Amino acid sequence: MKLYDKHILPYLTHKICSLSPATKQRQKIVPFAEGKILEIGIGSGLNLPHYDRDKVAHIWGLDPSIEMWARSEITNGELPFPFEFLSASAEQIPLGTNSVDSIVITYTLCSIPNVHAALLEMRRVLKPGGKLFFSEHGTAPETHIRTLQNVLNPIWNIFSGGCQLNRNIPELLKESGFSFEKLDSMYIPGWKFASYNYWGVAK
Numbered sequence: 199m200k201l202y203d204k205h206i207l208p209y210l211t212h213k214i215c216s217l218s219p220a221t222k223q224r225q226k227i228v229p230f231a232e233g234k235i236l237e238i239g240i241g242s243g244l245n246l247p248h249y250d251r252d253k254v255a256h257i258w259g260l261d262p263s264i265e266m267w268a269r270s271e272i273t274n275g276e277l278p279f280p281f282e283f284l285s286a287s288a289e290q291i292p293l294g295t296n297s298v299d300s301i302v303i304t305y306t307l308c309s310i311p312n313v314h315a316a317l318l319e320m321r322r323v324l325k326p327g328g329k330l331f332f333s334e335h336g337t338a339p340e341t342h343i344r345t346l347q348n349v350l351n352p353i354w355n356i357f358s359g360g361c362q363l364n365r366n367i368p369e370l371l372k373e374s375g376f377s378f379e380k381l382d383s384m385y386i387p388g389w390k391f392a393s394y395n396y397w398g399v400a401k
């Protein structure tokens with residue numbers, strides 16, 4: 199693995215994901231997850247402090263990047279709920295069908311290579327009536343920002359671990375059979391081309 203992917207990218211990703219606008223977004227969805235929870239693309243574990251300990255039975259944190267997880271400032275012993283890190287990709291989730299009550303995903307749908315396969319896997323592991331809690335950046339509402347996203351995308355994704363600027367998050371979720379219990383969107387502070395956020399709850 200290249201030096202950039204192994205050391206610099208995890209460091210930069212952790213720093214950017216730690217910024218306060220993203221933290222405010224996490225607080226809007228993570229505390230509502232309950233029961234047996236799967237977090238997809240747990241990265242450096244920045245959502246872990248935002249779970250409601252009284253609602254959590256167990257959390258699996260899945261990520262293919264051990265380097266990202268190594269950036270976590272939390273150790274298992276400190277967590278007030280059972281936790282297990284899964285070294286795996288969302289396209290092949292190593293959990294049984296209908297096995298989790300909630301899925302949490304933040305700033306990760308942009309980076310998953312086969313996002314359709316990953317969303318189908320999420321539907322497979324989610325119990326009937328289970329919920330997907332998400333906060334993601336994606337395609338902007340204005341044509342000129344969308345054009346900028348499309349122009350920057352080929353260069354951006356080389357340096358950002360495959361992050362795509364222009365994914366239409368609501369459409370991707372709908373195409374994979376999810377329906378929305380809640381869906382909000384707005385710009386959060388940051389570079390406009392990377393900061394149009396979609397968040398909510400899907401079933």
Ligand SMILES: C[S@@+](CC[C@H](N)C(=O)[O-])C[C@H]1O[C@@H](n2cnc3c(N)ncnc32)[C@H](O)[C@@H]1O
Binds near residue numbers: 243288310
């Ligand atoms: C921008 S980071 C976000 C990390 C974390 N979710 C957060 O909100 O801070 C994107 C994460 O997606 C992970 N990722 C990339 N490809 C993935 C895949 N196929 N399945 C699951 N996670 C993936 C990366 O390793 C990285 O940790």
